[in-house]
Amino acid sequence: MSTRTPAACGWLTATVLARVTLTASCVVAGRVDRTPEWFEAVGRGKIVTMKRGLWAAGAAAAAVAAVAVRDLTQRRHALLRNFPVIGHGRYLIEAIGPELRQYVVAANDEERPFTRDQRRWVYASAKKENNYFGFGTDNDIEFTAGYPIIKHRTFGRAVPRSHPEAGYEASVPCAKVLGAARGRAKAFRPGSVVNISGMSFGSLSGAAVEALNRGAAIAGCLQNTGEGALSPHHRHGGELVFQIGTSYFGCRDEQGRFDLARLKDVVAANPIRALEIKLSQGAKPSLGGLLPGAKVSAEIAATRGIPQGVDCVSPSRHAEFSDTDSLLDWVELLAAETGLPVGIKSAVGDLDFWDELTTLMATTGRGVDFVTIDGGEGGTGAAPMIFSDSVSLPFQVGFARVYRLFAERDLHEKVVFIGAGKLGLPDNAIVAFALGCDMVNVAREAMLAIGCIQAQKCHTDTCPTGVATQNKWLTRGLDPGLKSVRAANYVKTLRRDLLKVAEACGVEHPGLIETSSVEILDGRTTATPLDRVYDYQPGWGLPSKADQEAVIALMLDEPQGGSAPPSP
Ligand SMILES: Cc1cc2nc3c(=O)[nH]c(=O)nc-3n(C[C@H](O)[C@H](O)[C@H](O)COP(=O)(O)O)c2cc1C
Ligand code: SF4
Numbered sequence: 001m002s003t004r005t006p007a008a009c010g011w012l013t014a015t016v017l018a019r020v021t022l023t024a025s026c027v028v029a030g031r032v033d034r035t036p037e038w039f040e041a042v043g044r045g046k047i048v049t050m051k052r053g054l055w056a057a058g059a060a061a062a063a064v065a066a067v068a069v070r071d072l073t074q075r076r077h078a079l080l081r082n083f084p085v086i087g088h089g090r091y092l093i094e095a096i097g098p099e100l101r102q103y104v105v106a107a108n109d110e111e112r113p114f115t116r117d118q119r120r121w122v123y124a125s126a127k128k129e130n131n132y133f134g135f136g137t138d139n140d141i142e143f144t145a146g147y148p149i150i151k152h153r154t155f156g157r158a159v160p161r162s163h164p165e166a167g168y169e170a171s172v173p174c175a176k177v178l179g180a181a182r183g184r185a186k187a188f189r190p191g192s193v194v195n196i197s198g199m200s201f202g203s204l205s206g207a208a209v210e211a212l213n214r215g216a217a218i219a220g221c222l223q224n225t226g227e228g229a230l231s232p233h234h235r236h237g238g239e240l241v242f243q244i245g246t247s248y249f250g251c252r253d254e255q256g257r258f259d260l261a262r263l264k265d266v267v268a269a270n271p272i273r274a275l276e277i278k279l280s281q282g283a284k285p286s287l288g289g290l291l292p293g294a295k296v297s298a299e300i301a302a303t304r305g306i307p308q309g310v311d312c313v314s315p316s317r318h319a320e321f322s323d324t325d326s327l328l329d330w331v332e333l334l335a336a337e338t339g340l341p342v343g344i345k346s347a348v349g350d351l352d353f354w355d356e357l358t359t360l361m362a363t364t365g366r367g368v369d370f371v372t373i374d375g376g377e378g379g380t381g382a383a384p385m386i387f388s389d390s391v392s393l394p395f396q397v398g399f400a401r402v403y404r405l406f407a408e409r410d411l412h413e414k415v416v417f418i419g420a421g422k423l424g425l426p427d428n429a430i431v432a433f434a435l436g437c438d439m440v441n442v443a444r445e446a447m448l449a450i451g452c453i454q455a456q457k458c459h460t461d462t463c464p465t466g467v468a469t470q471n472k473w474l475t476r477g478l479d480p481g482l483k484s485v486r487a488a489n490y491v492k493t494l495r496r497d498l499l500k501v502a503e504a505c506g507v508e509h510p511g512l513i514e515t516s517s518v519e520i521l522d523g524r525t526t527a528t529p530l531d532r533v534y535d536y537q538p539g540w541g542l543p544s545k546a547d548q549e550a551v552i553a554l555m556l557d558e559p560q561g562g563s564a565p566p567s568p
Contacts, residue, residue: 156506
C-alpha cells in the first residue's frame with residue numbers, strides 16, 4: 001500500500017507536469033541562450049509557488065471542515081446545524097443588509113430614517129456641490145395623504161433671492177431674544193435659527209464632536225453638548241448649550257449628586273450661552289441615557305467620572321426635582337446662579353405635565369426660557385426598539401399640542417420654541433416654523449454632513465465612518481478640520497433654503513411663515529390648512545409684534561429679489 005498522502009501525490013504530479021512543460025517550451029522556443037539549468041531554476045520557482053498554493057488550499061479545506069464540524073455539533077443555531085458552513089451566508093447578508101439595500105436595492109424615496117434623496121441633499125449641501133434635482137419631483141405628491149404643501153405668494157412683502165448662492169452667507173438669527181422675557185442677566189439673540197442638537201461625547205467620537213464644534217463656529221450656530229458633559233472636544237470655538245441630564249455629568253460630585261459650584265465653574269470657563277435640562281428624548285422617552293460599555297473608553301470614563309468599559313445607564317428621573325413645581329424652582333435657581341437662560345428638552349406623551357407647567361408659569365411668575373420638543377421620530381445613540389418605534393408622539397403632533405397650551409395661557413410669545421426630529425430637512429423645518437418653532441436643532445442630519453452613511457450601527461462601537469464610535473482605528477478616518485467645513489456648509493445651506501422659502505411665502509424670515517402658508521394634502525383632491533389640522537387660533541405660531549418688527553429690521557439689510565431696476 002502506498003504511503004503517499006494526497007498532497008504528496010499532487011506535488012509529484014505537478015513536478016512531472018512542470019518538467020514536461022519546461023522541456024516543451026524549450027523546444028518550441030528554440031532558445032539556445034536559455035540553458036537547461038535556467039529552466040531548472042524557473043521550474044523550481046514555479047513548483048515552490050504551486051506547493052504553496054496546495055498548502056493554502058489544504059489549509060482552507062481544513063478550516064471549512066472545522067467550521068462544518070463546529071456547526072454540526074453546536075446547538076444554539078438550528079440553521080447552522082441543518083446547513084453547516086453555507087448557513088453563515090445568511091448571517092453575513094443580514095449584517096450587511098442595510099448597506100446592500102442602500103447601494104443596490106432602495107429607490108430614491110425608500111429607506112428610513114432618511115431616504116436616499118434626503119441623504120443626497122445633505123451630502124451635496126455639505127460638500128457645497130450641486131444639490132439641485134433634475135426633471136421634477138419623484139415624490140408621489142398627488143396621492144400621498146399627509147404631504148405638506150407650502151403656498152408661495154405672487155406678490156409678498158419679501159422677494160426671494162434668485163441666484164443659487166444668494167443668501168448662503170446671510171445670517172438668519174432667532175426672531176426672539178432668548179431669556180429676555182424673563183429678564184435673565186445673560187439673555188441673547190441666537191445668531192442662527194438652525195443649531196446642532198445634543199449628542200454626547202461618548203455616543204459620538206471625539207473627532208465628530210470636534211468637527212461639529214468647529215463647524216458651529218464657522219456657521220455661527222450653537223452646539224448642544226448632550227448629556228455626556230463638556231469635553232475638550234467641545235472647545236474649538238463653537239458656542240455651547242450645556243445639557244444637564246439625570247446623571248449630572250460635568251456638574252456632579254464624587255457621589256454623583258448635582259453640584260452647583262461645579263456647574264458655575266464649567267459655565268465660567270466655557271462659551272456656554274444657555275442651560276438645557278433634559279427631561280426626555282423622543283427616541284427613548286422615560287428612559288435615561290445609555291452608553292454601551294464598548295463605547296466607555298478611558299477618556300469617556302474620565303470625562304464623565306464613571307468606570308471604563310461598563311454600560312453607563314443614566315437614571316430615568318432627576319434627583320433635584322420630583323414634580324413640575326420643584327422643576328420650576330430648580331430652573332429659577334440655575335438661572336439666578338448662572339445668569340443664563342434655562343430651558344427644558346422633552347418628548348411629548350401625556351399632556352398633564354405641560355398643562356401644569358403652563359398653569360404654574362401663568363400664575364406663579366416662574367418659568368422656563370425655552371422649550372425643546374423632540375419628536376418620537378428623533379434619533380439616539382442606543383435605545384430599545386419599542387421606545388424608538390412607539391413611545392412618544394411624532395414631532396408635529398406633539399409640538400402642536402404643547403404649543404396650544406402655551407398659547408391658550410398667553411405664554412407663547414414669552415418662550416423660545418425649539419424643535420427636533422428630522423427637522424434638518426427644509427420641508428419638515430418649514431412646517432415646524434409655521435407651527436411656532438423659533439429654531440430647529442439638527443442631530444442625525446449633521447452626522448450625515450460629517451460622513452455618516454446611515455449604517456445604523458451607532459450602538460455597537462463599530463461605526464464605519466468614525467462618527468459614533470470610540471474605536472481609535474475607526475475615528476482616525478474622520479478628519480475634524482475637513483468635516484467641520486462640511487457641517488458648516490450644511491447648516492448654511494439649510495438656513496439659505498429656509499430663507500428662500502420664507503421669501504417665497506412673502507415674508508422676511510422663516511419664523512414669520514404663517515400657518516396659512518402650509519396645507520396638508522388629504523389625497524388627490526383635497527387639502528387642509530395647517531391651522532385647521534392642528535386647531536390653531538389666528539396669529540398663533542408667530543412671535544410678538546415687537547419681535548416681528550425687530551427681526552424684519554435685522555433681515556432688511558439683505559438684498560431682495562435680484563431683478564433689474566424697472567424700465568423708465
Ligand atoms: C448619536 C445620538 C446621540 C444623541 N444624544 C443625545 C443626548 O445626549 N441628549 C439629548 O437630549 N438628545 C440626544 N440625541 C437626540 C438628538 O439630540 C435629537 O433630539 C434627535 O436625534 C432628533 O433630531 P434629528 O432627527 O435631527 O436626529 C442623540 C441623537 C443621536 C443620533
Ligand atoms: S455611519 Fe456611524 S453614525 Fe452613521 S448610522 Fe452608521 S454607525 Fe451610526
